[in-house]
Amino acid sequence: MMMDKEVLLEVKNIHKAFGKNKVHQGVSFTLHKGESLGLLGGSGTGKSVLLRSIIGLERIDQGQIIFKGERIDQLPENKLTPYRIRISYSFQSGALFDSINVFENIAYPLFEHTKFSYAQIKDKVCEMLKLIDLQGKEDLMPSDLSGGMQKRVGMARAMILNPEIVLYDEPTAGLDPSNTLNVVSLMQKLKEKGLASIFVTHDIPSAIMLCDRIIVLHEGKIIFNDTPHNFQNSEDPIVRKFILSSKDEL
Amino acid sequence: MINAVINRFIKTGERARQFFIFVGEITSLFVETIKCSFSRPFYFSRLMEQINHIGYGSTSITVVIGLTMGLVMTLNFGYGLAKFGGTLYVPAVVSLSLAREMAPLFTSLLVAGRVGSGIAAEIGAMNVTQQVDAIRALGTSPVRVLVIPRFWALVISLPLLSALSFAVGILGGMLVCRMEFDIVPGFYLYKVFSTVKFHDYMSGLVKSSIFAGIITIFACYKGLNTKDGTKGVGVTTTWVVVTASILILITDFFISKIFLVIW
Numbered sequence: 427m428m429m430d431k432e433v434l435l436e437v438k439n440i441h442k443a444f445g446k447n448k449v450h451q452g453v454s455f456t457l458h459k460g461e462s463l464g465l466l467g468g469s470g471t472g473k474s475v476l477l478r479s480i481i482g483l484e485r486i487d488q489g490q491i492i493f494k495g496e497r498i499d500q501l502p503e504n505k506l507t508p509y510r511i512r513i514s515y516s517f518q519s520g521a522l523f524d525s526i527n528v529f530e531n532i533a534y535p536l537f538e539h540t541k542f543s544y545a546q547i548k549d550k551v552c553e554m555l556k557l558i559d560l561q562g563k564e565d566l567m568p569s570d571l572s573g574g575m576q577k578r579v580g581m582a583r584a585m586i587l588n589p590e591i592v593l594y595d596e597p598t599a600g601l602d603p604s605n606t607l608n609v610v611s612l613m614q615k616l617k618e619k620g621l622a623s624i625f626v627t628h629d630i631p632s633a634i635m636l637c638d639r640i641i642v643l644h645e646g647k648i649i650f651n652d653t654p655h656n657f658q659n660s661e662d663p664i665v666r667k668f669i670l671s672s673k674d675e676l
Numbered sequence: 677m678i679n680a681v682i683n684r685f686i687k688t689g690e691r692a693r694q695f696f697i698f699v700g701e702i703t704s705l706f707v708e709t710i711k712c713s714f715s716r717p718f719y720f721s722r723l724m725e726q727i728n729h730i731g732y733g734s735t736s737i738t739v740v741i742g743l744t745m746g747l748v749m750t751l752n753f754g755y756g757l758a759k760f761g762g763t764l765y766v767p768a769v770v771s772l773s774l775a776r777e778m779a780p781l782f783t784s785l786l787v788a789g790r791v792g793s794g795i796a797a798e799i800g801a802m803n804v805t806q807q808v809d810a811i812r813a814l815g816t817s818p819v820r821v822l823v824i825p826r827f828w829a830l831v832i833s834l835p836l837l838s839a840l841s842f843a844v845g846i847l848g849g850m851l852v853c854r855m856e857f858d859i860v861p862g863f864y865l866y867k868v869f870s871t872v873k874f875h876d877y878m879s880g881l882v883k884s885s886i887f888a889g890i891i892t893i894f895a896c897y898k899g900l901n902t903k904d905g906t907k908g909v910g911v912t913t914t915w916v917v918v919t920a921s922i923l924i925l926i927t928d929f930f931i932s933k934i935f936l937v938i939w
Binding site: 478481482483503504506507508510511514515517519521522523524534535538539583 | 717802805806807809810812813814815816817
């Protein structure tokens with residue numbers, strides 16, 4: 427069904443190496459409008475590097491990254507701004523600016539890229555705080571927030587400009603079950619709004635719950651790209667091993 | 677034997693390559709800073725914030741260094757020149773040294789320690805906690821957001837701090853002249869203002885601006901390239917203070933030479 431929808435993002439045969447360490451060796455996939463893609467794989471398989479490459483924080487060595495028909499992997503830093511507004515990145519650590527408060531963190535993209543008045547910005551931030559269930563916390567500094575709260579504020583900041591794609595980098599990593607649930611339900615709400623996303627995670631239950639399709643990276647290549655249902659029933663030994671090892675961790 | 681020579685040659689070549697890359701990146705950051713300074717968006721509030729933090733925040737330490745320089749130099753020149761009956765030349769010598777050399781140089785060295793390390797540590801910490809990546813990911817430029825406000829704040833502030841250091845140094849010298857050598861303040865000030873010409877003041881101010889550029893570009897460059905977590909931040913901070921100080925001293929000689937030729 428997703429295949430009928432507009433293709434937002436195409437990743438074509440990308441290669442990336444850090445010195446002799448070949449992280450990606452011909453990774454290709456597409457992301458459709460409104461689709462949630464789970465990106466799984468062991469540690470060090472280049473999941474985060476893939477997200478960083480999509481948004482231009484890392485340069486790929488070979489291949490193409492195409493957003494709505496426009497090739498973006500070769501654009502210089504200053505030409506990437508319009509795409510970084512439409513494709514947002516939610517960092518694993520939240521990456522909040524620690525010298526400014528929650529309100530200023532969430533409002534940062536609005537101050538930078540829109541001509542909204544202060545009152546309009548305040549309204550939008552309040553709306554976003556309500557969505558992430560952190561009303562009344564706008565004056566707190568990032569250091570006053572728990573890890574889960576920081577992640578949610580980071581997600582709110584990534585979401586405030588209404589992007590078309592959100593790249594989540596391990597949003598549930600290191601969180602307790604209650605905070606994980608908060609983050610996952612926030613992602614669910616955003617998905618219901620029609621937002622396409624790529625969700626890098628080790629948290630298989632959350633990926634199965636949220637994603638329309640699951641990709642497994644292994645040794646720089648995609649070894650699985652199918653529905654969560656088929657992922658759970660996969661006979662591929664590496665996928666099975668990955669599922670079982672994740673169960674062991676739980 | 678031949679292998680050892682080849683290896684040494686390769687290592688030297690690699691070091692030379694790294695050095696040229698470093699020079700290229702520093703130059704590129706400087707050019708980008710200047711280029712972006714004259715195109716939108718402008719961050720005036722951040723500039724003002726940095727002027728307050730970097731400039732106003734350094735006034736007390738500048739007053740201390742200026743006063744100390746004035747007192748010590750006057751005392752030493754006074755006793756030195758007294759041996760040759762040249763006490764009356766003390767105001768001229770002290771004021772000229774302060775205006776052309778000592779005030780800009782010592783203020784810059786002190787600011788390199790205080791502000792250079794602060795900038796490097798702040799940006800370095802932002803880099804290792806992915807805040808610099810977040811600035812880029814949110815469609816903004818770290819050069820515009822972090823480098824330009826700090827660069828211009830110090831380029832504006834350091835000459836003013838040097839001028840303050842000079843003024844306080846002159847006051848310190850006046851105090852010592854009055855108390856130790858019986859030179860009255862009126863004569864002292866007359867000698868100061870008749871000796872130090874416009875180009876002497878300008879020499880000090882221009883030097884300070886160049887030193888400010890060196891401090892901020894090196895501090896920002898190293899901060900933006902900090903790796904290895906908190907350990908990396910410590911290494912960056914030390915590197916910036918040492919490198920900026922050495923470069924200030926070396927540059928000072930060449931600028932002094934150029935100014936002596938043109939003025």
